[in-house]
Structures are given as structure tokens and as C-alpha cells.
Amino acid sequence: MAIDKKIKPLKTPVSVTANLLLKGLSVYLKTDGSWSDNIADSAIAHNRKQETALLELADITVRSQYVLGAYSFPVEIKDGQAAPISTREVIRASRLPTIVPVGLTEKPEWQNEFTAANANSYKH
Amino acid sequence: MYKDVFAPAAPSPVTQNVNMYKYDQFDDTFIKQRIEQFRSQVTRRLSGHITEDEFKPLRLQNGVYLQLHAYMLRVAIPYGQLNSTQMRTLAHISRKYDKGFGHFTTRQNIQYNWPTLSDIPNILDDLHKVEMHAIQTSGNCIRNTTSDPFAGVAADELVDPRPWCEIIRQWSTLHPEFAFLPRKFKIAVNGADHDRAAIAYHDIGIQIIKNDAGEIGFQLFVGGGQGRTPVIAKEIRAFLEPKYLLSYLDSILRTYNMIGRRDNMYKARIKITVNETGIKEFTRLVELEWNRIKDNGFDLPEAEKQRIFNHFTLPDFEKSEYDKVAYEQLKQDNNGFDYFVKHNVFGHKEDGYSIVSISLKPHGGIPGDISADQMDIVAQLSDDYSLSEIRATHKQNLVLPHVKTGELYQLWQKLTDANLAPANIGLLTDIIACPGLDYCNLANARSITIAQMISERFDDLKRLTDLGDLTLNISGCINACAHHHVANIGILGVDKKGVESYQVTLGGSSFKDASIGNIIGPGFSVEEIVDAIETITNTYIDQREKGENFLTCYRRVGQTPFKEALYNVA
Ligand code: SF4
Numbered sequence: 001m002a003i004d005k006k007i008k009p010l011k012t013p014v015s016v017t018a019n020l021l022l023k024g025l026s027v028y029l030k031t032d033g034s035w036s037d038n039i040a041d042s043a044i045a046h047n048r049k050q051e052t053a054l055l056e057l058a059d060i061t062v063r064s065q066y067v068l069g070a071y072s073f074p075v076e077i078k079d080g081q082a083a084p085i086s087t088r089e090v091i092r093a094s095r096l097p098t099i100v101p102v103g104l105t106e107k108p109e110w111q112n113e114f115t116a117a118n119a120n121s122y123k124h
Numbered sequence: 125m126y127k128d129v130f131a132p133a134a135p136s137p138v139t140q141n142v143n144m145y146k147y148d149q150f151d152d153t154f155i156k157q158r159i160e161q162f163r164s165q166v167t168r169r170l171s172g173h174i175t176e177d178e179f180k181p182l183r184l185q186n187g188v189y190l191q192l193h194a195y196m197l198r199v200a201i202p203y204g205q206l207n208s209t210q211m212r213t214l215a216h217i218s219r220k221y222d223k224g225f226g227h228f229t230t231r232q233n234i235q236y237n238w239p240t241l242s243d244i245p246n247i248l249d250d251l252h253k254v255e256m257h258a259i260q261t262s263g264n265c266i267r268n269t270t271s272d273p274f275a276g277v278a279a280d281e282l283v284d285p286r287p288w289c290e291i292i293r294q295w296s297t298l299h300p301e302f303a304f305l306p307r308k309f310k311i312a313v314n315g316a317d318h319d320r321a322a323i324a325y326h327d328i329g330i331q332i333i334k335n336d337a338g339e340i341g342f343q344l345f346v347g348g349g350q351g352r353t354p355v356i357a358k359e360i361r362a363f364l365e366p367k368y369l370l371s372y373l374d375s376i377l378r379t380y381n382m383i384g385r386r387d388n389m390y391k392a393r394i395k396i397t398v399n400e401t402g403i404k405e406f407t408r409l410v411e412l413e414w415n416r417i418k419d420n421g422f423d424l425p426e427a428e429k430q431r432i433f434n435h436f437t438l439p440d441f442e443k444s445e446y447d448k449v450a451y452e453q454l455k456q457d458n459n460g461f462d463y464f465v466k467h468n469v470f471g472h473k474e475d476g477y478s479i480v481s482i483s484l485k486p487h488g489g490i491p492g493d494i495s496a497d498q499m500d501i502v503a504q505l506s507d508d509y510s511l512s513e514i515r516a517t518h519k520q521n522l523v524l525p526h527v528k529t530g531e532l533y534q535l536w537q538k539l540t541d542a543n544l545a546p547a548n549i550g551l552l553t554d555i556i557a558c559p560g561l562d563y564c565n566l567a568n569a570r571s572i573t574i575a576q577m578i579s580e581r582f583d584d585l586k587r588l589t590d591l592g593d594l595t596l597n598i599s600g601c602i603n604a605c606a607h608h609h610v611a612n613i614g615i616l617g618v619d620k621k622g623v624e625s626y627q628v629t630l631g632g633s634s635f636k637d638a639s640i641g642n643i644i645g646p647g648f649s650v651e652e653i654v655d656a657i658e659t660i661t662n663t664y665i666d667q668r669e670k671g672e673n674f675l676t677c678y679r680r681v682g683q684t685p686f687k688e689a690l691y692n693v694a
Contacts, residue, residue, distance in 0.1 A: 022170065023240050024194040065172035069190065086622030087569070088561060092192055097562035099572050102225050103495025 007047040012074035015042040015082045016054045017092070018067035026092045027067060028082075033057045035067060039093040040081040045072065142207040142513050143276070145290045145435045147255045155252050158259060162186050163245035170242060185265065185303075186248070187258030191565050194238045198261040199251060203271040203289040203313075204232030204516040208503040211514055213254045215499035221247050226499065228484060228492040230556060230607060231268050231310070232516045233261055237563050259297060264305045266296035266377075270312045272320040273517040274479050276438060277525045279471030283332045283340055285315035287433045288369065291424060294432075295370050302377050306384035306392040309377070310349075322518060324348050324638035325610060327394045328376060329357045330369075341365055346376060346406070347398030350604035354640045355395040358403045360410060367429075368414075371422035375414035379406065439511055439526075444476030446530025454533050463547035463585050464536050478529045480510075482522040482539060483546040483554060488580045490572050491557040492520030501542045509535050519556055521549065551588045552596055552661070553579040556607055560600025560617060561624070567600035569617025569624035570650075574598050577654045582661075591661055594674045595634070610634040612674050613660060614641045615653065626653045630660070630686060631678045644683060645691055656690055663689040 016029040017039075027035035028042035036042065045051040051072050058070035073089050075082040084090045091098060147155075162182070169179045183189075187198040199214070206214075214234055218226045221243045222236040229235055239247060251257055260267060269289045276284040292311055296302065302309070314321040315332040323329030329345035342364040348357025364372055376394075384397045391400075398406050455462040470479040482502065485491050494502075502522060506514045509531055510524035517523060527535060539545035548554050555578060558564065560571030575598055582588055597611035601618075608614030614629035626648050629641030648656045661674075663686050668677045678686070 019190060022242060024190050026193060065169070065175075068176045086619075087624050088192075088567070088619075088622075091561055091570075095193055097193070097572070098570065099490060099562055099576065101223060102490055102493040103497060104224075 007049050009047045010045065010051065012085070013044045013046050013077060013082070014051050014054075014072040015039065015044055015075045016058045016070055016072050017042075017089075018058060018062065018070035021065055021068055026095055028093075029054055029058050029070070033060060035061065037095065039075070039084060039089075042075075042082045044075060044077065044082050142511065143436050143438055144205050144207060144286075144513070145202070145432070151255070152252075155257050155259075158186075158257070159245055159248045159252060162248065166241060166245055181263065184263035185260065186244075187261035188239075188241075188244055189262060189565075191237065191559075191563050192561070192567070193563065195241055195244070196235055196237055196563070197239045197244055197247060197258060198229070198233050198235040199256060199258050200261050200268045201232050201234060201256070201516050202293050203269055203275065203286055204273050204518070205275075205286065206514040206516065208506045208512040208514065210254045210256055211499050211503040211506070213250060213256070215496040215503070217247055217250055218496045218499070220250075225493055225495045227490075227559065228494065228516050228520045228522070230518045230520065230558075230605060231261075232270050232273070232518055233268055234516065237559070262308075264307050264309075265303055266299065266305075266309045266311065269293055269296070270310070270321055270326075270518055272314050272316055273515040273521075273523045274320060274470060274525065275315060275515075276436065277472050277474070277477075277479055278316045278318075278320075279473055280318055281316040281473065282334060283315045284436060285313040285321075285330075285332060287429075287436045288315075288330070288332070288366075289313050290432050290435070291369065291429065292373065295373070295424075301374075301381065305377070305381060306386045306397075307389065307394075309380075309394065311373075319634075319636045320517075322607070322610065322634040324356045325350055325354075325607065325634060326357060328373065333363070335363050339365075342369060344372065344376075346410075347395040347403070349393050349395040350607055350609050351393065352390065352602045352604075353393075353395065354604065354609035355399065356638050356640065357395075358398065360403070360407050367423055367426075368418055370424055371418040371420075372410075372414055374417060374422050375410045378413055379409045383409070438473075441474045441477060441526070442528075444474070444528040444530060446476065446528070451530065451533075460540070460545075460547065461533060461536050463589065464545060465532065466589070467547045467551060468545075468549045469532060472526065474526075476529055478527050478532060480524045480527045480532070480535065481517070481549045482524065482544050483548050484521050484544075485548055485554050485575075485579065486543050486546045487583055488576045489546075491555050491575050494522075498542055498544060501538075502544065505535060505538060519554060521554070547585060548588060550593050550595075552582050552591050552594045552613075553588060554595075555579065556595075556597040556611070558598070558600050558605040560598070564600055566603060567617065568602075568619035569600050569626065571598040571600040571606060571615075571617060573650070574615060574617075574626065574653055578657055581654050581658065591664070592673045594661075595632075596657070607634060608632075609640050610638065611641065612678070613657065615657075618647060620647070624650055626650070626656075628653075628656060628660070628690075630683065631675065633675055637675075642683060645687055659689050660686055 031043040084093045189196045226234045269292045311328045312321040312323045312326040313330040325348045331343040344361045345357035346360040385391045468481045515523035555575045557571040557575040561567035595611040596613045597606045597608045598615040599606040599608040610632040616627045632641030
């Protein structure tokens with residue numbers, strides 16, 4: 001989103017995230033109102049007005065029961081894309097625990113499975 | 125849920141060889157109906173007919189949470205008792221619907237971290253086939269009643285608490301008055317001299333005792349809890365005749381339901397009610413209600429009580445003789461087995477039998493996590509060595525309760541092959557850790573990673589044995605699911621401007637000498653916390669007197685030497 005100079009900027013830019021209703025996976029709101037599993041795709045708000053607009057956009061899919069629990073959270077901008085700041089959001093954006101679950105010897109590639117199965121359904 | 129109006133069902137094929145509660149027609153029908161009800165609720169949610177606000181209390185009552193990455197389903201294991209068929213089903217569920225593992229919790233339950241919402245009714249169906257469910261594993265209701273994992277077989281036990289736990293389970297399941305309490309409500313029952321159920325930290329703690337006249341009864345405590353305000357429960361009645369258990373519990377719950385606060389969720393637990401009302405006044409109100417309702421049909425008819433007790437008759441144990449000299453020799457020849465017997469094997473009521481604890485805390489492992497393959501192995505080992513019976517413990521371990529002492533060595537070898545034989549029960553690396561920020565939506569910091577780093581640092585069994593009895597618990601936020609307040613060394617994860625930090629408490633205990641740990645000073649970063657724990661254990665070694673364990677030493681010397689060592693202050 002373009003920065004509107006007349007409106008007081010937020011201390012830190014924010015993006016909007018939610019969980020998919022069916023699987024609970026974390027997803028990120030894009031500018032066109034669809035959702036991505038990649039935080040780098042997410043729309044970024046630089047001021048309150050933009051943040052409110054994004055939350056209102058998210059609310060459309062919350063009301064249509066596609067995602068739930070939408071909220072905004074601070075991000076930093078790297079190469080023009082949103083990246084998480086807090087440890088919580090870093091872990092959430094990775095869509096995996098930071099540990100290797102018992103019975104596995106290396107980090108599972110579960111995201112791929114989800115991404116392949118759900119890539120199209122993110123467009124709503 | 126009085127059942128005498130229903131015809132008893134044929135003995136359950138699932139549980140017939142194990143001394144545990146078996147479903148009858150009533151239970152069977154009731155659980156089936158609940159699953160269909162939930163299936164319909166899920167369908168309506170997914171089709172957009174109900175909102176999340178409407179659905180949330182319904183899913184919570186069926187054990188379904190929304191966590192950081194996915195839904196989580198918590199399955200009830202009543203007072204921690206399982207049979208091998210049930211364990212195999214838990215393995216099957218984790219393979220078919222989840223990611224091939226499960227996590228045992230501090231309420232002796234198991235939780236799955238990745239189910240899809242639409243699969244959950246099918247999971248409940250599979251659970252139902254082996255007489256299990258997920259009812260009341262969350263929400264503001266009476267949760268799974270917990271107990272001593274050695275119940276029924278512990279050498280130091282006065283009375284088996286399991287039949288009483290079962291009576292409480294049936295009474296509390298969908299109790300119409302107590303489905304929407306001000307907050308969640310937890311009950312624990314202990315029947316042995318040693319408190320292995322942490323009753324002092326429950327909303328109601330029940331200790332089975334014998335009075336001066338030699339009669340068995342209950343000593344009741346109320347208002348214990350952890351969370352942001354840890355409180356040790358206070359005695360509400362020194363001795364209660366067993367026949368009045370339900371009317372007395374009813375009276376406590378009614379009083380709480382009436383005067384417990386609903387305006388502020390942080391002040392809604394009964395510990396706050398008791399604190400604000402005063403234990404004297406709270407007791408007076410409870411006794412007033414009790415005197416009004418007792419002997420008025422609130423208690424269990426004797427025949428129904430007997431019906432439940434009959435399920436828990438101990439099996440006729442085969443005679444178990446073994447060559448004691450050869451057994452001692454095996455220990456002498458094999459250090460690993462010797463440590464295992466020292467730390468993981470406990471006295472059984474029956475001569476020639478032992479209780480075996482299976483530690484789910486391997487080197488660098490995730491406390492309480494177990495793979496589907498390991499679940500199957502435990503099920504098989506319970507068939508081969510423990511009369512098909514298994515227990516889950518509130519310390520996130522498992523127990524095989526009836527092992528012939530002469531077969532311990534064989535069992536130990538098989539456990540070792542499956543990475544299920546860490547000989548660390550009760551030692552520093554027998555860490556309780558909640559899922560923390562790796563899974564939990566409420567977390568401030570990771571718990572599992574810290575547990576893994578500590579268990580890697582303290583890997584040497586000789587060193588651990590020298591440190592002796594020492595509890596270390598790690599919670600990822602102030603909700604204290606991992607009971608950090610009551611550990612000898614407690615670690616609490618906090619959020620410092622988006623960065624994890626760890627606050628340390630010392631001196632807690634969850635046993636009979638219950639105490640709440642004190643914060644030692646400013647928190648430590650992820651990089652610092654393991655060194656801090658090592659500084660604490662080194663200080664204990666410097667300070668201890670002969671035979672003194674960590675807690676006794678800490679209580680004698682106080683915080684000062686630990687503070688000085690940790691923060692370099694003289
Ligand atoms: S203590 Fe906090 S972080 Fe840990 S499981 Fe409980 S709520 Fe989650």
C-alpha cells in the first residue's frame with residue numbers, strides 16, 4: 001500500500017494474519033483480499049487508516065468462515081517485503097515448531113504438503 | 125449418570141483383562157451421541173452456519189483448541205490409566221490423522237498437535253471404539269481427575285484411589301450444574317503416603333487417610349492452583365466419611381459456582397474465591413450447603429458404588445520368583461541396568477513384582493512426546509510384561525505397573541532398543557515442559573528448546589545421580605501448565621519486547637512438603653539460561669551437607685549463595 005503522508009504513520013508497519021478454518025494453519029492477507037501461506041506476500045500497512053482497511057478486508061473472509069482470528073502485527077520490511085519481528089511471529093510464519101518432532105531425524109517438510117494441497121484454495 | 129436403570133452390557137472386549145473401568149451400554153450410547161452431536165457442530169461451522177464465537181465453547185468442551193500452527197485435540201486418559209489396545213489406537217490416530225507422534229500432558233492426558241477440523245469427529249469415533257473420548261479436556265468445567273500413576277499397586281498405598289476417581293469422573297461428566305463454571309476446575313486424588321498427584325495444587329485435593337479409630341476417609345483441601353497466582357490448597361475438612369464424597373464435592377462446587385467471580389477471568393479460579401472469602405467463611409458456606417443436601421440422594425447408592433469398585437479388583441498375580449543372586453549380578457555387570465533399577469523401578473504391593481517408569485525424557489528429547497512406533501512398542505511391552513496395563517503420569521512419563529522383577533532385565537533391553545529407557549526418573553533431566561512457543565497460542569517463549577539444551581548439558585548419569593532428587597519444570601507463560609512454581613528449579617518463559625527471556629524460581633515442591641518457588645532475580649536469555657542452571661547446581665554442590673538433597677539444602681541456606689553465584693554479587 002502506498003504511504004499516505006498526511007496520516008500519522010504507525011511506529012512499526014503491520015501486516016494481517018489469521019488461521020485457516022479447516023486446518024488452523026497461519027496465513028497472511030494479500031492486497032487483493034486473498035490469503036497466502038508466505039508472510040512475504042502480505043500487504044503492509046504503514047498507518048492506522050491502512051491498518052483498519054486491511055482488517056476490514058480480512059473481516060470479509062472471517063465472515064464467510066474461511067479464516068478465523070484475524071489480527072494485525074508489527075513487521076519489518078526487507079527487500080520491500082514483510083518479515084516478522086517477534087519470536088512468536090517468526091515461529092508462526094515458519095508454520096513449524098523450531099524443534100524436530102520425535103521419530104524424525106530432520107525437520108519435516110510439512111509446509112510443502114500443505115502448500116501443494118491448498119495453494120488454489122487460498123484464493124477466496 | 126446413575127446407571128441402574130440401564131441393562132448392563134456384555135463385558136467390554138477392549139478392557140476385559142485389565143483391572144480398569146469398562147463401558148456399559150449407557151456409557152457407549154452416551155459417547156456415541158456426543159460424537160454425532162459434535163460432528164453436526166463441526167459440519168455447521170465449516171458450512172458457515174455458526175460463527176467461531178458460537179463454536180468455540182462447543183469445541184472446547186470436546187477438547188479442541190486452536191493453537192499457533194493448527195488445531196490441537198486433547199484426549200482424556202481418566203486418572204492416567206490405559207490398556208494396550210487403547211495405546212495402539214492412540215498410535216493409529218497419530219499416524220492416520222496427525223504427524224506420527226503425540227504429547228503426554230501434566231493432566232495425564234495426550235494431545236495431538238495437527239488434526240484437521242473435519243477429521244476430529246472421525247478421531248473421536250476411533251477413540252470411542254476403545255472406550256476413550258475427549259470430553260471436558262478443556263473449557264470451564266471439571267477436567268480429567270488425576271491421581272497417583274502407581275495407584276492400586278504402590279507399596280506405600282493405603283487405599284486404591286482409582287474407584288473414587290472413576291466415581292468423580294462419572295459424577296462430573298456433563299454434570300448439568302457444573303458445565304459453565306466461572307473457570308476450569310481440577311481435582312486430584314491420592315491414596316498413598318507419598319503424594320504423587322500434587323494434590324496441594326488442585327482446586328480440590330483429596331487425600332485418602334485412616335483416622336485414629338482406624339476408619340478410612342478423605343482429607344479434603346480446596347483452593348490450590350498455579351497460574352499467575354500460585355496458591356497451596358487449604359484444608360476444608362480433616363475427615364470425611366467416604367459415603368459423603370459426592371454430596372461434599374457438590375457443596376464445594378455449588379458454593380464456588382454461586383460466589384466465584386465471573387467479571388474477571390484472572391480472578392475466577394476457586395483459589396481466588398477462597399482467598400477473598402477466607403477459608404473459614406468458605407468452609408462455613410460449604411458445610412451449610414452440605415448439611416442441607418447430604419442424605420438427600422446426592423450420594424452414590426451403595427450398589428452403584430460397589431459396581432464401580434468391582435472394576436478395579438486387582439488381578440490374581442502369578443507367583444513371581446526370581447534368582448536374586450543372578451539379578452544382583454546383572455546390575456553389577458551392567459551399569460545402565462543398575463541406573464535404570466535405581467531410578468525407574470519402584471516397589472509393588474505384590475511380592476516379586478515391580479513398577480517400571482518409562483521416561484519420555486531422552487537425551488535432547490521433547491518432554492512427554494512419543495512417536496507412534498514407540499506407542500506401539502509400549503503397547504506390546506505392556507502385553508508381554510505388564511498384564512496389558514499402562515499409566516500416564518503427570519510428569520509426562522509412562523508406567524508399566526505390573527512387571528515381574530525377574531523380567532526387568534529383558535524389559536530394560538527392549539526399552540533401550542526403542543530409546544525408552546533413560547534412567548532419569550526424579551532427576552534433573554526428568555523435566556516437565558509445556559509445548560511453549562513451538563505450539564501454544566498463549567506462549568511467550570519456547571519451553572521445549574530449553575528442556576532439550578538442559579538435557580544435553582546434563583547428560584552424564586553419574587553426575588545426575590550425584591545431584592539426586594531434583595525437579596525442574598519449564599512453562600512457556602504464566603499459565604504455568606508445566607508447574608514451574610512448584611519445581612525445585614522453575615523456569616518461566618517471558619516476552620521481553622518480542623524476545624524470549626527466562627525467569628528462574630527456586631525452592632518449589634509439589635509433594636507433601638508443598639512450597640512455591642521464589643524468583644531468584646532478573647531473567648536470562650536463551651543463550652544464558654543453561655549456564656544459569658549449571659551455576660545453580662554447582663552452588664548446591666558447594667553448599668550441601670552430607671545426604672542433603674537440593675530442596676533441603678536450599679531451605680537451609682536460602683537464596684543468598686545462589687543469587688551471589690548467579691549475579692556475581694558479593
Ligand atoms: S504454560 Fe503457557 S505456553 Fe505453556 S502450554 Fe500453558 S498456556 Fe501454553
